Amino acid sequence: MSTTDSITTADALLNAPGLGRCELIRGELIMMSPSGFEHGRLASRIDRRLGDFVEKNVLGIVTGAETGFLIARDPDTVRAPDVGFVRSERAPEQPTPGFFPGPPDLAVEVLSPNDTAGEVSAKVQDWLAAGCRAVWVVDPGKRTVAVYESGRQEVRLSIADELQGGDLLPGFRLPVAEIFAQP
Secondary structure (H helix, E strand, C coil), rough: CCHHHHHHCCCHHHCCCCCCCCCEEECCEEEECCCCCHHHHHHHHHHHHHHHHHHHCEEEEEEECCCCEEEECCCEEEEEECCCEEEECHHHHHHCCCCEEEECCCEEEEEEHHHHHHHHHHHHHHHHHHHCCCEEEECCCCCEEEEECCCCCCCCECCCCCCEEECCCCEEEEEEHHHHHCC
């Protein structure tokens, strides 16, 4: 049985059952509390909309919360977005029992009330530095979506705007108001 102090690699993390929600950041295990209800509701809504679009257009694979992506080695970093998208040409042809080797093409992060600006910025930078093409940060408190793409300025969308997939997800459109709409 591993102690959390001994989990400093992706392999040790993968083989440590029962840890709960966590990420491995530069060899340090970071434990996280379960997501709140609103966080889960918003992540699920984006996952459904994105998943339906990707499947209909045969663009790749959409992953749910807690899917681990091994984005750095020595020291290892395993991040888990709330929603991920991997293009078809990068998707594994066979089932992958471990973490995906590399970043998703799109990482979606839904903010929790206790997330700090520094933590969110570090996560966005980790994704982009690892080769993620886009990161969407959904802020339930402000009802905005910040879009980050490598080499481009951040774009902040309000409920009057529409989230678009650009070159990564051609034709994908989701009004920001729909993300935050109450059932």
